[in-house]
Amino acid sequence: MNHIKIDLERVISDIDRNIFGGYLENRVYGGIYYPDAPGADKDGLRSDIKAALEQMKMANIRYGGNFFSGYHWRDGIGPRQERPARHDLAWNRTVSNHFGTNEFIQFCRKLNVEPYLCANCGDGDMREAADWVEYCNGTGDTALVKLRREHGFAAPHKVKYWGIGNEVDSPGQIGTKTSQEYARAYTEYSKVMKRVDPDIKLFASAVCSWEDFPLGPEFLYRSTEWVERAQLMLEQAGDRIDYMSIHRYAHLLNSDSFETFMAFAADLNDRLTAYEGLIRAVSLERGIRHNIGIAVDEWGMHRSSSDISRNVPVNIARDEWGVMHLPADEKNAHRRESGAIVSLLEDALVTALYLNAFIRHASSVRFTNFGPMVTSVAKNSSRLDSRVLLETVYYPFELYSRTCGQLALDVFCSGDTFSGSYRNHAYTGIRTLDVTATLDAGRKQLVVYVVNQNKDQALESTVSLADGEFTGNVKVSVINGPDIKAENTETRPHQVGVQETTLKVSGRSFTLTFEPHSVTALVCVVS
Numbered sequence: 001m002n003h004i005k006i007d008l009e010r011v012i013s014d015i016d017r018n019i020f021g022g023y024l025e026n027r028v029y030g031g032i033y034y035p036d037a038p039g040a041d042k043d044g045l046r047s048d049i050k051a052a053l054e055q056m057k058m059a060n061i062r063y064g065g066n067f068f069s070g071y072h073w074r075d076g077i078g079p080r081q082e083r084p085a086r087h088d089l090a091w092n093r094t095v096s097n098h099f100g101t102n103e104f105i106q107f108c109r110k111l112n113v114e115p116y117l118c119a120n121c122g123d124g125d126m127r128e129a130a131d132w133v134e135y136c137n138g139t140g141d142t143a144l145v146k147l148r149r150e151h152g153f154a155a156p157h158k159v160k161y162w163g164i165g166n167e168v169d170s171p172g173q174i175g176t177k178t179s180q181e182y183a184r185a186y187t188e189y190s191k192v193m194k195r196v197d198p199d200i201k202l203f204a205s206a207v208c209s210w211e212d213f214p215l216g217p218e219f220l221y222r223s224t225e226w227v228e229r230a231q232l233m234l235e236q237a238g239d240r241i242d243y244m245s246i247h248r249y250a251h252l253l254n255s256d257s258f259e260t261f262m263a264f265a266a267d268l269n270d271r272l273t274a275y276e277g278l279i280r281a282v283s284l285e286r287g288i289r290h291n292i293g294i295a296v297d298e299w300g301m302h303r304s305s306s307d308i309s310r311n312v313p314v315n316i317a318r319d320e321w322g323v324m325h326l327p328a329d330e331k332n333a334h335r336r337e338s339g340a341i342v343s344l345l346e347d348a349l350v351t352a353l354y355l356n357a358f359i360r361h362a363s364s365v366r367f368t369n370f371g372p373m374v375t376s377v378a379k380n381s382s383r384l385d386s387r388v389l390l391e392t393v394y395y396p397f398e399l400y401s402r403t404c405g406q407l408a409l410d411v412f413c414s415g416d417t418f419s420g421s422y423r424n425h426a427y428t429g430i431r432t433l434d435v436t437a438t439l440d441a442g443r444k445q446l447v448v449y450v451v452n453q454n455k456d457q458a459l460e461s462t463v464s465l466a467d468g469e470f471t472g473n474v475k476v477s478v479i480n481g482p483d484i485k486a487e488n489t490e491t492r493p494h495q496v497g498v499q500e501t502t503l504k505v506s507g508r509s510f511t512l513t514f515e516p517h518s519v520t521a522l523v524c525v526v527s
Contacts, residue, residue: 002415002461010410013363017059023371025065031374064118066090069174076100121165122175130192163203183236190240201242208247234282243295250301263420265353266427293366343391352396352519362408392496405438448522464509479519
């Protein structure tokens with residue numbers, strides 16, 4: 001028998017709503033910005049995808065990524081017909097620049113989220129970054145402020161969040177920088193950007209390359225040096241850093257076992273713990289007095305159809321997070337060619353495990369961005385001849401975002417365990433029920449999140465309070481499907497979704513059976 005025990009007074013930390021952020025880059029054009037789509041609004045935004053994003057109740061959206069290491073923001077302002085089309089070196093495509101700074105900020109305002117912009121620290125320079133801040137946030141009578149007003153925006157945009165570079169440690173990035181080069185560049189960029197607007201919050205591009213990983217010849221390298229990078233950044237620019245930005249995608253193969261998928265969460269928790277320690281150690285040594293948060297501003301899962309690790313090493317990322325599969329079988333070759341992403345039930349489980357990790361590390365993880373946002377939410381987002389299908393990974397994000405309380409609780413869990421490995425790291429004693437809990441003290445609402453990582457067996461568990469009582473009904477929301485490979489398709493659009501029931505409980509405990517390969521949220525009223 002498994003046992004989940006909760007002490008309402010064992011608070012880990014408050015939870016920053018910014019952990020429910022999104023990431024927008026590669027699927028702006030033909031995704032959210034699609035003027036030819038049926039029902040597109042006057043700004044060219046696709047209404048059906050925008051409606052799905054609204055349901056996710058995001059706190060912020062990051063406009064960044066590989067594209068921004070070669071992006072020059074002046075290309076994306078002013079009359080659309082006068083904007084220059086450019087060749088995007090990151091994704092090898094032509095970009096019209098019809099969706100730029102003002103369009104992105106308008107998009108964010110429509111969703112009631114905070115915009116987060118990523119300055120070019122690849123082939124750009126610090127003056128360009130400072131000018132962008134002035135164009136967006138300036139209030140004086142300068143040329144850049146006048147230019148913004150000429151473009152129809154009299155009031156400042158008040159963009160609060162700014163990244164300095166994207167994945168600058170990646171060998172495949174435009175303008176890759178060594179530890180010393182980036183620490184120096186960040187210092188100078190931050191200096192001029194903060195002089196333009198002292199109230200902005202800055203993100204240092206800390207690490208995406210955690211380990212050697214196969215992708216292509218240009219990504220060959222021997223050492224990621226992520227510990228040294230963090231130390232140098234904090235030593236040289238710690239007083240100027242508000243967030244250390246890390247990227248962590250789950251790079252998995254279609255041939256990997258289900259246990260390998262689940263073991264990724266143990267690896268993720270280890271790396272978050274390690275980064276917390278790095279920041280605390282250097283902050284203590286250097287006398288850095290303000291709290292530096294961790295921003296996982298890219299996160300998710302990238303799955304490959306074959307084991308290319310035998311051939312060439314690859315890099316990985318994480319100011320974004322999400323789960324993506326490229327289909328492996330021949331009948332789905334057309335989806336590979338079109339760049340379509342396949343999301344399965346097991347991806348939804350990994351998404352929930354990410355969110356559990358962020359809640360568990362709420363004292364340090366203060367900002368995260370799920371991505372790529374559009375393709376992780378809606379299948380066939382670039383097609384006009386079919387309805388938008390919600391991907392499996394949409395459901396855990398929406399459920400957690402809708403129900404999460406303001407306080408993260410330290411949960412005791414005992415019972416079944418399993419073993420697994422990820423990237424040659426073996427883990428034993430992993431709790432089969434991965435559990436976190438949050439509390440909304442004002443509403444006296446406790447929410448318990450449980451991922452059953454057993455693909456075959458339902459697991460019974462007692463849920464109990466150390467003090468206090470459950471009062472009234474418990475709302476039980478379960479994300480599941482017929483098997484771990486279940487996928488939402490046009491012919492079967494609801495294979496994976498949320499089923500909600502109500503459980504009558506009273507007293508200090510109750511017993512519940514958690515379905516195999518499932519994500520469950522228990523919304524409880526407590527006294």
